[in-house]
Amino acid sequence: MFQNFLKTVEQFIGGKAFFPATFSELSQKLQIHPQHIEIFQEVLDALVAKGVTQLSQGKYIAKKTHTDVISGIIHMHPRGFGFVQPDDPSVCDQDIFIPRPHTQNAVDGDKVEVVIDTLAISEKGPEGKVIAIVERGRTHIAGIIRTVYPNGAVYAYVPLLGTSQQVVVQQAEGKPLQVGDRVIMEVVDWGDKKNETTCRMSHYLGHISDPACDIPAAIEEYELRADFPSKALTEAKDFGKVVSKKDLVDREDLRDVECFTIDPDTAKDFDDALSLAKSEDGHFHLGVHIADVSHYVQQGSALDLEASRRGNSTYFPGYCLPMLPHELSSNLCSLRANVNRLTVSVHIHFDPEGNMLDYRISRSVIKSKKRMTYREAKQILDGQKKSPYEPTLQLMVELCYKLKRKRYERGSIEFAMPDLVVKVNENGVPQGLDLVVYDITHQLVEEFMLKANEVIALHLDQEGKNLPYRIHDVPSSENMRDFSFLTSAFGFHLSEAPTPSELQKLFDEALETPYGQYLATSYIRRMRLAVYSPANIGHYGLGLTHYCHFTSPIRRYVDLIIHRLLFGLEADLPHLEMVAAQCSEQERLSAKAEGSVVLLKKYRLLQEIKQQDPYKQYDAVITRVKNFGFFFEVLDFMLEGFLHVSEIGNDYYLYDEPSLSLKGTRTGQGFTSGTKISVILKEIDFITLESKWHFVQAEPTEKKSPKGSSKRKGKNFTSAKKKPSKSPSKSRPRKRK
Known part of the structure; x- marks a missing residue:
């Protein structure tokens, strides 16, 4: 043995x-x-x-570093490091961390070959280096002019290359470039570690000082598709503006059924409507009615080709870059109130405890009775507004809690993450921030959508259909161990391999603390990304064996494929793996573009506040401590900042690695994860999107708990079980499940 x-x-x-x-x-x-x-x-x-x-x-x-070559796509961080997503997960089932010195001038989206360094010890997982760039992901890159020398030499900052790579710009004839100009450049020579990247000016996007250029610049930088081909627009317009009588043939008529939509205040593309009834025996009859986009966007059409290229809609502050033309996305497919709309309906029958008994699927026609916002639905439930839909909403709340309880029992994890929505005017100027409260109205919509997605995945699987599942692999044991260690710095205790119930209990408790957002975000960063794949491995985060995306065909191409598969409208899909990978990549790209604009808008708002009040103090909480300083989160803006040890007071600080803390030798002031501090904004570099801060003060140092123990009563989660609360949760669901 x-x-x-x-x-x-x-x-x-x-x-x-x-x-x-x-x-x-x-x-x-x-x-x-x-x-x-x-x-x-x-x-x-x-x-x-x-x-x-x-x-x-x-x-x-x-002991011996092997030289096995792994190929994949590299995703770069603006700070210069990157992660390679292996083409073959069986070779390496984690993204490979590439430190900045070992990227070999790779750019986001390049196909590269790497080797893993088994001697390297990194908290980011397996670490490697790029040995070859197989194929460049782009020929043009976006940049911002950072330096213009008197001799005419021009240098640009390119976010996709990071701060370490110098980019020389060859100017075109005409208007000379100025610092802060946003430009698209054609790459002449990618250069290397010793030689600069050389680019030729292609076209001008605007100046960094102009907020109206933020979204157009992001669309260009991330190579999103802004304009629809004329053929696609013609196809969309040819459908007209109303549902015709011939479209109603062979459809279940549900126009007399009470159903309504619940969406954000600013939404225009209404994918889903809900109906619910409770019979005398206590059974629930739920109807989830989804826009029948497959009726209009047929396989092989110009609309279909363009939608497949876009993959999904992209949502910026105050602006949506849709997957489908507005004639469909905001009108004919959108489930607007009091008009006929074509839908795919999932009818689900539950017993009084919330167990699903049976279901059926039909192509239908509905007439939504009400376009309801989350805000309005909450007012109705709270008794602040009278409505004939109040009884149905109360029923939905009742079923929602039953489904949530079932979900928690099977090991689903819900991240209680608050969100900030940037409000902008017609010129793109930020006007403020709105906190999104994930109240019961959000929860009930999410529960019903999750159930419909699960039912459709099970149905197609039972029919033997090959489909793009939404999969989510289990986190690595290394990442779970790191997260457990991280939580101990905040006074919590998790086992090295925490169960979903332990994690859920932690997130619920942490929600009431200033660092709940950071812990949830840190956990998500350690999780594998949810992606689309024809190979079903289940969905770890939801605790499901079968799951797919079905409920948003107006804004997600994968959902459209699922609709076609339901009714035999999709031909054989030998290319399904490629389509799934493409949609997963496009989703990641859209998220990056959205995040870049949100960050820029937040900085613009901070700058405006600073001009009015230069010494305004912000509450923050320390999230990570290193031997050279600490990172913190500005709570009101959900922004990360950093302070070097030389900037945190007149003292000499020693770093204690076991407790991950800094302590002043003269004052005794300590800094560790969870310490509350006050800071003042010093300056913002709008070219690199980096901020500098002044340290003001910190809360008094508390005595640290012994290692492995909890200094807060009730914070040991090794045997905790989650029970859904009936009070609204100040959070929102994790995006893109």
């Missing part, structure tokens, strides 16, 4: 995807039975003696 054990472990450590791991992590990965733990330790000791592995910083590492 010992020799077999030895051979298995040696092969694993010498494998392509092995990276440093603790004894506990290795035993979990190899699924070592508890009664074999002692033998496993002897095996590792033997491999250390043999020179196959060695113990470094508590982790076993391979």
Whole structure:
């Protein structure tokens, strides 16, 4: 047995995807039975003696760095580092972290070849370096002019290359470039670590000082599609503005059924409407009615081709870049009130406890009775506004709690993350921030959409259809261990391999603290991304074995494919894997574009406040402490900032690695994760989108809890079980489930 054990472990450590791991992590990965733990330790000791592995910083590492080449797409961070998403997950099932010195001048979206460095120990997972750029992802890049020298030399900052790479710009004839100009450039020479990237001026986008250019610049930078081809526009207009009588043939007529939409105040594309009734025996009859986009956007049409290229709609502050022309997205497909609309209806029958008994699916026609906003629905439920739909809303709340309880029992995780929505005027100037409260109206819509998506995935699977599932792989044990260690710095305690119920309890408790947002975000960063794939591995975050996206065909192409599969409208899909990968990538790209504009708008708002009140203080909470300073979150803006040790008071600070804290040798003032501080905005660099802050003060230092214990009563979650609360939660659901 010992020799077999030895051979298995040696092969694993010498494998392509092995990276440093603790004894506990290795035993979990190899699924070592508890009664074999002692033998496993002897095996590792033997491999250390043999020179196959060695113990470094508590982790076993391979002594020889292998040179197996892994190919994939690199996604760059503005700070210069990146992550490579392997083409073949069986070779390496995690994204590979590429430090800035080892990117070899790769650009976001490039196809690269990398090797993993098994000697490297990184909190970001497996670490490697780029050895070759197989294919450039683009020929043009967006930049902002950062320097114009008297001799005419011009340099630009390119977010996709990061701050470390100099970019020389060859000016075109005409207006000379100025600092702050936003431009699109054609790449002449990508350069390398020693040589600058050289670009030729292509066209001018505007100046960084003009907020009206923020969205057009992001669309160009991330190569999103702004204009629709004329053929697609013609097809959309040819459908007219109303549903015709011939469109109603062979459809279930649900126009007399009480149904309504619930959406944000500014929404225009209404994908879904809801109906609910409760019979005398206490059974619930839920109707989820989704816009029948497949009736209009037929496979192979110009509309279909353009929608497949876009992948999804992209939502910026005050502006939507739609997947479909407005004639469809905001009118004929949108489930507006008091007009006939074509839908796909999922009728779900629940018993009094919320267990699904049966379902059926039909192509239908509805007439929504009301366009309701979340705000209005909440007012009705709170008794602040009278409405004939109040009884139905109360029924929806009742069923919602039953479904939430079922979801928690199966191990689903809900992230209680507040959100800030940037309000802008017609010129793109930010007017303020709105806090999105994830109240019961948001929760009930989400629960019903999740259930409909699950039902459709199960239905298509039972029919033997090949479909693009929405999958979410389990987090790595390494990332879970890191997250558990992180939470201990905030006074919480999780096991090294926390269960979903432990995690849910933590997020619910952390929601009431200033650092709840950071902990939820930190966990999400450690999770694998949810993606589309024809290979079903289930959805970890939702605790489901089958899940797909069905409820938003106006704004997601994958949902449109699902609709076609339901009724045999989609031809064989030998290219399904490629389509799924493309939609996953486009989703990631849209999220980056959206985030870049939101960040810029927040900085513009901060700058305006600073001009009115230069010494305004902001409350913040420390999120990460390093030996050179600490990162913090400005609470009112949900923005990250950084302060160097030289900027946090007249003291000499020592870094304590076990407690991840800084402590002043003279004052005794300590800084650790969760410490509340006050800061003043010093300046904003609108070219690199970086901010500098003044330190004002910190809360008095509290005595640290012993390692592994909890300093807050009730914060040990190793045996916690989640029960849904009937009070509104100040949060919103995690996006893009």
